[in-house]
Every structure is written in structure tokens, then in C-alpha cells.
Amino acid sequence: MQLQLNGMGDLVWHAEYFRCVAEQSRDGQVSVIAAPTTMARELIGHEPWVREVIDFDRRPRRSERRKGRHSGWGGVLRFGAELAPKHFDRMVLFxxxxxxxxxxxxRAGIRTILGFGDTWLQRQLLTPSPWIRRYRGPAVAGYRDATAFSIAQGFCQAPIVPRLNVRPDALARMTQRLAPLQGPxxxxxxxxxxxxxxxGEDNFVDLANRLAARGHGVLLLGGPAEGAMAQAIRARVEPAQRDRVIAMTGISVAESVAALSLVQSCSGNDTGAVQFAAAVGTHAFVVLGPRPPLEHDPEHVHLLQAPQLSDISAADVEARMLAVLGEGLSGTCG
Incomplete structure (x- = not known):
């Protein structure tokens, strides 16, 4: 089974449908082929329905400044040769x-290949099966297409809200690390x-100050590339509240998921972290700006949209959090 999209959030949207495919596969398991940028091993590698995660290294991040092992048609043929010894019965292409x-x-000798069949050419190359028309509406298409495809193929009967299971070892580490913080x-x-x-940094400083002033704890969550930004934000928090704010930019993706399962909310950029939060049942407030809406989990994903991203203020986010979380946000701690 292969996921074309490259983001961690993209993987989150697809994971439950992958599980459904596994339930109809040999031994109740599937091998998941995905770009290394999806961090599939960290996010779903521990699931019992995942036999293995196979990297399709075609498009590395620009910051890596390297050519992917499977880039170009030569790399694609090389990838097929690497798959051949596994003797897969079929490929399900999302x-x-x-x-x-x-x-x-x-090249790998796989002859049953299931896919969307959205175009005439795809229908000539894919194994005949129920086709779908790709979603072309105003919202983000990835989840909509995965849903339509999974239903058409009989992998599930209805849309499934994305969910992630937290790795127990990561949860134990994060529970211990967050214990010293007081309040929500x-x-x-x-x-x-x-x-x-x-x-932007200024907005995150403002929001961190607002939450810390309520007596709440704040985690600045990102990857290693955000380390300097996290320290700069923390340094600009009011000195009396600074101990309530911690930077967590050096932890693993699995630990980020675990941390997000322990907080009351996650607010910020449209990135993997807000998708992780919603997938573990935490309210996610996404500063989206003018971009296409996310419709996969209206209960936990709360969008802040405006003509420009810069039009959204920390006060706007705080007000939305108050509306959703109510007394859980308005109360203060000592």
C-alpha cells in the first residue's frame, strides 16, 4: 500500500483507511510505503496491523539538499527492484x-494494482475496480479522496475520522516530563x-503570554529547526510567567503525539502537530488564513480563517478557545 502525499498530516488523514485495508489483507497486516517526510515509523510503526514501513525516497525536503534515492525514472525502477523480493500480491495506491x-x-512483478482511476489513462493501467472522481471542491482534497476510494473499494462503509494511537513508551516519558507544569x-x-x-513569532509570544497569565502551562512544540524560535518566544514571555512556558523542539514525533494527548488544546500553524492533536482527541485551533478549509474532524479541528494570515491575532485565537473550551480556559490557577 502506498501513500503519494509527503506530509505527516497527510499520513494522519490516511492511517485509519490503511488499517481497514489491513483488516482485509493476509494476516491482518499491510506494508506501508510512504515518503520519509511522513514519519510513518514514528506515527504508525507500532500498530499491530503494520507489517513494515518502506521508504519511497523520491522527494526529500529542500533543506536536506540531496537527491532522493528513488528520484527520477531510474530511481523508480530501482525502487521496483527493491520491492520484487517481497512478492507482494497487490498494491493499493492512495x-x-x-x-x-x-x-x-x-518492475516488482505486482500485477494487482488498485487506484483512483480518475483519468482515462489510469483506467487503462490500473486493475479494473470501482473508480472514483477526485474531489474538486473548496476544501483540502486528500482526506476526501482517501475516503471516497476506501468506500468504493469496500475497505469501509462510511467516512472515518482520523485517529492515532499513542505509543505507550512515549506517553510515559512525556507524562513524567510535563508533571512539573501547573494548571491546564x-x-x-x-x-x-x-x-x-x-x-509568526510575535503572535506566538502574545498567545503564550495570554495563556500563561491565566495560570496555564504552555508547550512550544516544533522540530529541531524551530529550536531558536522557541527560545526567542520564551525569552519574550513576561518574566513572572516564564516558568509556565517550556520549549519542546528536540523530542521525537512519537513523543510530540504523546505530549499532545496530555494537553487541553493545541494552537498554531497548519502543520503536522495540529493534525496529531486532533487525532488524539485534543482540540486543535488552526491558524489557516485564506487557504482551503480542513473538514476531516469538525469536532476537534477549529479553523481561524481570514483574507490574510496576518489578519488573525492572538486575541482572535484566545476568543475562539474561550468559545470552545469555556471554563476550562477562563479559569486561572495560582
Whole structure:
């Protein structure tokens, strides 16, 4: 089974459908093929339905400044040769551009290849099966397409809200690490995969100060690349409240998921962290700006949209949190 999309949030949207495919597969397991950037081993590698995670290293992040092992048509053929010894019975492609994956399948000797079939050419190359028309509405398409495909193929009967199971070892570590913080906890997702998604340091400082002033604890959550930003934000928090704010940018993805299961809310950029939060049942307040809405979990994903990302203030986020969390946010601690 292969996921074309490259983001961690993309994997979260698909994971429950992958589980459904596994339930109809040999031994109740599947091998998941995904880009290393999805962090699939950290997010779902512990699941009993995952036989293994296989990296399809075609498009590394620009910051890595390297060519992917499976880039180009030569890399695709190499990937197919790597798959051949595994003797897979079928490939399930969650992809709207399956051309390279189909070539890899043929090189690997996989002859049952299920996919969307959205175009005439796809229907000539894929194994005949129920086709779908890709979603072309105003919302983000990835989850909508995965849902339609899974229902059409009989993997499930209705849409499934994305969920993640927390790794027990990571949960134990994060429970211990967060124990010293007093009061309700909130995470701020300060990372951003692309510059236009970045809400900005000033806004995160303002929101951290507002939450800390209520007596709540604040986690500044991101990857190693956000380490300097997290320290800068913390340094600008009012001195009397600074002990309520901690930076957590050096932890693993599995530990980030665990931490998000322990907080009352997660607010910030449209990035993997807010998707993790919603997937473990934590309210996620996504500073989205003018971009297409996310519709996969209206109970836990709360969108803040405006003509420009810069039009959204920390006060706007705080007000939305008050409306959703009510007394859980308005109360203060000593």
C-alpha cells in the first residue's frame, strides 16, 4: 500500500483507511510505503496491523539538499527492484498521480494494482475496480479522496475520522516530563513546512503570554529547526510567567503525539502537530488564513480563517478557545 502525499498530516488523514485495508489483507497486516517526510515509523510503526514501513525516497525536503534515492525514472525502477523480493500480491495506491508507482509495481512483478482511476489513462493501467472522481471542491482534497476510494473499494462503509494511537513508551516519558507544569496545559505548534504557513513569532509570544497569565502551562512544540524560535518566544514571555512556558523542539514525533494527548488544546500553524492533536482527541485551533478549509474532524479541528494570515491575532485565537473550551480556559490557577 502506498501513500503519494509527503506530509505527516497527510499520513494522519490516511492511517485509519490503511488499517481497514489491513483488516482485509493476509494476516491482518499491510506494508506501508510512504515518503520519509511522513514519519510513518514514528506515527504508525507500532500498530499491530503494520507489517513494515518502506521508504519511497523520491522527494526529500529542500533543506536536506540531496537527491532522493528513488528520484527520477531510474530511481523508480530501482525502487521496483527493491520491492520484487517481497512478492507482494497487490498494491493499493492512495495517489492521484500513480504513474511512477505503477511503473515500480510492474518492475516488482505486482500485477494487482488498485487506484483512483480518475483519468482515462489510469483506467487503462490500473486493475479494473470501482473508480472514483477526485474531489474538486473548496476544501483540502486528500482526506476526501482517501475516503471516497476506501468506500468504493469496500475497505469501509462510511467516512472515518482520523485517529492515532499513542505509543505507550512515549506517553510515559512525556507524562513524567510535563508533571512539573501547573494548571491546564496548552501546546503552541510553532513549526511550519512552508513560509506562507508561518503565523509568526510575535503572535506566538502574545498567545503564550495570554495563556500563561491565566495560570496555564504552555508547550512550544516544533522540530529541531524551530529550536531558536522557541527560545526567542520564551525569552519574550513576561518574566513572572516564564516558568509556565517550556520549549519542546528536540523530542521525537512519537513523543510530540504523546505530549499532545496530555494537553487541553493545541494552537498554531497548519502543520503536522495540529493534525496529531486532533487525532488524539485534543482540540486543535488552526491558524489557516485564506487557504482551503480542513473538514476531516469538525469536532476537534477549529479553523481561524481570514483574507490574510496576518489578519488573525492572538486575541482572535484566545476568543475562539474561550468559545470552545469555556471554563476550562477562563479559569486561572495560582
Amino acid at each position: 495517489s492521484d498521480h500513480p504513474g511512477r508507482a505503477i511503473v515500480a509495481c510492474w 496545559l496548552h501546546a503552541l505548534a510553532i513549526g511550519a513546512s512552508l513560509p506562507y504557513k508561518q503565523w
